[in-house]
Amino acid sequence: MADRSFDIARLPGFATIAVTIFVLLYLPIAMLVIFSFNAGDNVAIWEGFSLRWYPEAWANEAVKQATWRSLQIATCAAIIATTVATMAALGTTRRRQTRGQSFVYLMINQPLMVPEIVTAVALLIFFSSIKVATGYQGLGYLILAHAAFCIPFAYLPIRARLEGMDLSLETASADLYATRWQTFRHVTLPLVMPGAIAGLMLAFVTSLDDVVITLFVKSAGQDTLPTYMLAQIRRSVSAEVNAISTLLLLLTVVLLTAFFLLTRKRT
Amino acid sequence: MSADPQVTAAARRGWWLSAPALVLLAVGATGPLLIMLVYSFLEPGQYGNVEWALSFKAWFNVVMQRDIFDGTLTFADAHLSIFWRSAKLALLTTLFAFLTGFPTAWFIATRSPGLRTALLFLITIPFWTNLLIRTFAINQIIRNEGFLNTFLLWTGIIDTPIVMLYTDFAVFIGMTYVYLPLMVLPLFAAIDRFDMRLLQAGYDLYASRWQLLRHVIVPVVKPGIISGSILVFIPALGAYVTPRILGGGRNMMIGNFIELQFGQGRNWPLGAALSVVLLVVVSLALIVYTRFATGSEGKSHG
Numbered sequence: 001m002a003d004r005s006f007d008i009a010r011l012p013g014f015a016t017i018a019v020t021i022f023v024l025l026y027l028p029i030a031m032l033v034i035f036s037f038n039a040g041d042n043v044a045i046w047e048g049f050s051l052r053w054y055p056e057a058w059a060n061e062a063v064k065q066a067t068w069r070s071l072q073i074a075t076c077a078a079i080i081a082t083t084v085a086t087m088a089a090l091g092t093t094r095r096r097q098t099r100g101q102s103f104v105y106l107m108i109n110q111p112l113m114v115p116e117i118v119t120a121v122a123l124l125i126f127f128s129s130i131k132v133a134t135g136y137q138g139l140g141y142l143i144l145a146h147a148a149f150c151i152p153f154a155y156l157p158i159r160a161r162l163e164g165m166d167l168s169l170e171t172a173s174a175d176l177y178a179t180r181w182q183t184f185r186h187v188t189l190p191l192v193m194p195g196a197i198a199g200l201m202l203a204f205v206t207s208l209d210d211v212v213i214t215l216f217v218k219s220a221g222q223d224t225l226p227t228y229m230l231a232q233i234r235r236s237v238s239a240e241v242n243a244i245s246t247l248l249l250l251l252t253v254v255l256l257t258a259f260f261l262l263t264r265k266r267t
Numbered sequence: 268m269s270a271d272p273q274v275t276a277a278a279r280r281g282w283w284l285s286a287p288a289l290v291l292l293a294v295g296a297t298g299p300l301l302i303m304l305v306y307s308f309l310e311p312g313q314y315g316n317v318e319w320a321l322s323f324k325a326w327f328n329v330v331m332q333r334d335i336f337d338g339t340l341t342f343a344d345a346h347l348s349i350f351w352r353s354a355k356l357a358l359l360t361t362l363f364a365f366l367t368g369f370p371t372a373w374f375i376a377t378r379s380p381g382l383r384t385a386l387l388f389l390i391t392i393p394f395w396t397n398l399l400i401r402t403f404a405i406n407q408i409i410r411n412e413g414f415l416n417t418f419l420l421w422t423g424i425i426d427t428p429i430v431m432l433y434t435d436f437a438v439f440i441g442m443t444y445v446y447l448p449l450m451v452l453p454l455f456a457a458i459d460r461f462d463m464r465l466l467q468a469g470y471d472l473y474a475s476r477w478q479l480l481r482h483v484i485v486p487v488v489k490p491g492i493i494s495g496s497i498l499v500f501i502p503a504l505g506a507y508v509t510p511r512i513l514g515g516g517r518n519m520m521i522g523n524f525i526e527l528q529f530g531q532g533r534n535w536p537l538g539a540a541l542s543v544v545l546l547v548v549v550s551l552a553l554i555v556y557t558r559f560a561t562g563s564e565g566k567s568h569g
Contacts (some may be wrong), residue, residue, distance in 0.1 A: 008470060009373075023361060081291075091280065100278065108288060212507050226399050
């Protein structure tokens, strides 16, 4: 009794469940990564360490094109979404609440509330008639669709940053006869920047990971990395998919770590 | 209304700044939903797309069907069984995610600050990791020649592989796996605000741990429970990727059934009507959630 104090917050069995959940959460991902280094083409029997699947995936022209396409779309969509989200955040925070604001919030958060399959189908219907009418089949549709659903992800960290910002700095700048533009350029923008970069990264990751909307919006031959992988998974499973997954996981973890470091509260 | 010119100017500037985002969302998200609603009232085209003629057939076909031979009306059993499976799997996923997510969130919230940050980061990584990759990882574990069966065969516990892939069970396990972080994060936020002195008070009054959990903890963190449940239920109900990879062609959920109407089914109006149904169900869930959340908040202030 003496060596262990009574912990009021301890609930029997909870720690066991929690640890099990953490293990189960990471075990499948760990197996996926481990078997991307398997010498044989088997996802369950280890046949020795090998890096063969990485060059093999990269030698595949379809993988190369899908990767390039994914990066193009994610970069364009993230930049567009972050730009408009920054503007919207500047327009909706740090001012007295107006009736219009709840409408703006609702619109911005709409992609988070509507099931992805519903948006995907709606975009398929909308874009298919535009494709027929204009004859344009390019990546523009995918970039537009991705930019739209990335807006809430870019908006949230920017808004959080703006709400934590000291208004007196801008007032001080105005008191020193700075024009509105000068204040924005030299005071507001540098302060918003960490939020905007965090938003950009979340938007980039969100776009890069999208499957459902891409699947319905893309024209023939416009596979992105996730839609290419989906098609591969349905056929025979090759460790090539493990290798691609591992690289995508690595990219996500790197971006997320950077995001955490950027948004961490300074002590 | 008071017409303070400064406030009006600020509001106008707010609108102009928000305009590009609103236009982009109107074109790339909200507007097409309205077009979809229109399409649900049209005739299907022979090779997909639609004929521009008003028709209520798609809506009728959501739940009813007319026999092609004798013209009798019956319920569309195939459709109803897909709705039932979707609702059942989404509810089971939500329930199981809660049962496992609550202890996990509690465990995280009761650690030291440093460990807590690390554990939260560990929960957040899967949340941002590609859903397709995580579903694929589950697929590799439970397939017949997958890791789990190979291991069980090797140990001699079983002598023929257990068929798990392409069953409802696989979809349920897969969805619980991919949506669990959505349950843990809001639960953690609620438990983090929980005043542990309430437990002290409970113990002083001779409450058992179970009574505390039942009568003190759960009622106080209820908003977090509701948030987590809604956040899991909504994507689970409209899931597409997970049932496609783990459920195969037969164990369709409503998301896959909608896709079918735009592919082989060539019935765009039915697909549009089904999407509207899904959207309405999700909106109702969100409305109930908003009412509930604000209601309980008002009570706690009173």
